Amino acid sequence: MDVPQTVTVALEDRPVDGATCLEAGAGVGNATAGLLANGARRVYAITNDGDHATMVRERIGRAEADRTAVIEADLTNTPLAADSVDLITAHALFNVLPPSALSAVVEELTRVAAPGCHLVIDDYEPLPEDAAVSDLFAVQNAAAEIAAGRPAMTFYPSAVLRRLFAGYGWAFERERTLLDPVPWTASHVEAHANAARSRATELTVELGDPLIAEVDRLVDAIGSESAGTMYSVVMRRLD
Ligand SMILES: C[S@@+](CC[C@H](N)C(=O)[O-])C[C@H]1O[C@@H](n2cnc3c(N)ncnc32)[C@H](O)[C@@H]1O
Numbered sequence: 001m002d003v004p005q006t007v008t009v010a011l012e013d014r015p016v017d018g019a020t021c022l023e024a025g026a027g028v029g030n031a032t033a034g035l036l037a038n039g040a041r042r043v044y045a046i047t048n049d050g051d052h053a054t055m056v057r058e059r060i061g062r063a064e065a066d067r068t069a070v071i072e073a074d075l076t077n078t079p080l081a082a083d084s085v086d087l088i089t090a091h092a093l094f095n096v097l098p099p100s101a102l103s104a105v106v107e108e109l110t111r112v113a114a115p116g117c118h119l120v121i122d123d124y125e126p127l128p129e130d131a132a133v134s135d136l137f138a139v140q141n142a143a144a145e146i147a148a149g150r151p152a153m154t155f156y157p158s159a160v161l162r163r164l165f166a167g168y169g170w171a172f173e174r175e176r177t178l179l180d181p182v183p184w185t186a187s188h189v190e191a192h193a194n195a196a197r198s199r200a201t202e203l204t205v206e207l208g209d210p211l212i213a214e215v216d217r218l219v220d221a222i223g224s225e226s227a228g229t230m231y232s233v234v235m236r237r238l239d
Pocket of ligand 1: 028029031046047049052074075091097101
């Protein structure tokens with residue numbers, strides 16, 4: 001299984017070997033692949049998206065099925081026991097969590113974390129104001145806000161997440177930069193454009209069509225762009 005460089009760098013100073021791990025927000029399972037490659041005893045890969053769960057199961061295949069449990073659940077209410085996890089990864093999770101979900105997710109991650117648990121949060125700093133991709137994300141958020149009442153993406157500063165977890169009894173251990181700048185490739189741009197178009201089609205034609213036209217214009221104007229930074233923060237749960 002290929003492990004992206006960002007995951008490799010984020011995990012290289014963590015004691016994964018023999019650990020019980022949780023990939024919070026499994027997506028395509030990049031962190032799960034990294035945890036398995038680094039010798040995790042067991043990985044719980046949790047996502048609330050059934051298609052993602054299927055993708056992760058296919059990615060790990062039979063060879064790693066014994067060490068991995070892919071669980072479709074909400075991170076505010078997981079089937080994991082209290083104090084049961086040695087290491088948690090939140091690799092690109094927080095940017096898809098709306099502010100309204102933050103405290104419930106942090107509470108649940110704290111509940112399942114064993115004393116001394118390592119938490120690796122890898123995410124994006126808010127983009128510079130002149131980043132062209134910000135305009136695309138703004139339209140994606142506008143469509144999501146109107147259709148579902150919450151943003152599609154929120155870039156939380158590392159300092160904010162550090163203080164939030166500190167308030168739940170976690171101690172800061174280290175921070176490093178994973179990407180500077182972040183390469184938003186043409187396929188990333190197209191994926192965000194498609195997500196925005198999909199949300200816009202849920203709206204009335206009067207609201208949705210202008211948003212779709214703006215998405216199309218922005219995709220042509222942006223192409224690809226390198227902007228912003230991705231950080232990796234480690235916190236430890238105090239005993
Ligand atoms: C961008 S992906 C994460 C990428 C992944 N960690 C990786 O390294 O490949 C975000 C994931 O978090 C999941 N997610 C978002 N909110 C969630 C919630 N409240 N409960 C469970 N999963 C959630 C999404 O369904 C998606 O699978």
